[in-house]
Amino acid sequence: MERTGVDIDGADETAGGTLVRDSGARPVGAASGEASKAAHEVLAVVFQIREGRLCVLLWRRARPPFEGCWALPGGRLGAAEGLGESIRRQLAQKVDVRDLTHLEQLETRGDPDRHPHGRTLATAYLGLIPADIDPVIPRDTRWHPAAEPPVPEPSAPEPPAMAFDHAAIVGSARRRLRAKLSYTNVGFALAPPEFTMSQLSRYYRAALGHDVAATNLRRVLLRRGQIEETGESVPSGRSGGRPAALFRFRARRLEITDAFAVLRPPAGC
Known part of the structure; x- marks a missing residue:
């Protein structure tokens, strides 16, 4: 069957962050004052089922801050880019990922102290890759079990194994995926x-x-x-x-099929 390409879904819920929809427009930010000078980055939580486990794509930072720590792929938002356009460019250029069949905005985090080099907003996306595809990724990029923190490299500080607030963003993405599988x-x-x-x-x-x-x-x-x-x-x-x-x-684009459904664990689990 021929693939239908990337399905891009606007954010419809948030798991701990501020909701910002992406309709292809310029990024939403503060109107004036000090907050308007904040940098804005986009990040991607890319999941794939690999050898029976839900895995997330991470890359190892080669320089401070958090040198040697694992991080989500992404980068600064370009001045002339929309959010969705930027994250697709970041994934293609930095980790050579182009085989996403679903991409949706997850959340925006704006904690003042989330980045040691200054106020930085982060808009995160959730992306999914089918289990039958094996992307060729760079040497500094690996798949890690999403339920387990990655083992830090010898050069990484202890703690954390993951940079910035990226572990929390992965947790938000896991919760979003579990919810969407239900409905x-x-x-x-x-x-x-x-x-x-x-x-x-x-x-x-x-x-x-x-x-x-x-x-x-x-x-x-x-x-x-x-x-x-x-x-x-x-x-x-x-x-x-x-x-x-x-x-x-029957469809390879996102559809809500049962708005109030929940796939619960078996009794006793």
Whole structure:
């Protein structure tokens, strides 16, 4: 199946930061006074399911502040750039990431002391890459399990392993993804074009952080009209048995399918 390109969704909720929508306009900032002199950067939390784990793309800083620490990719907003335009440029130029199937604005952080070199606003984005793509990334860039802090390099100060407030931003992105898996079809951006329900349940398990039964997930997603059978099947594996049906998401752009749904952990978890 041919990919439909990047899905860019405006921010619809915030997880600890100030909400700023991006409609392609210039960045929102203070109107006057000292706050208007603040720098503005864009950051990306890029997630992918890798070897059964939700991983985040980080790069190691080569100079102060936080030299040797892991950080989210991003950089300063250009004077003539919109927010979405800037983050796509930063990802392409700095970590060679162009295979996003979903990109949405996450939050804007403006704590006065978040950057040691002066007042800096940070607008963060959440990006997703399907599990069947293996991006070629620079040597100073790595995938880290999102649920675990990265191990600091020998040259990094202790603590933290992550620079600035980037660990908190990753936490916000994880919460956003878990929420959207409940009430939208955003799973399309984590999965390949075609998949078995066993595979899809593993992707959901990695992103949600708890077990997801394939039979229950199939029932829920079919009822919501998110997925459909392709008519094809694959061998079920070493144990034999019936071939496993292949499914696909009916749409590969973000859709709200059940506004009040929550995919909760199984009882006892």
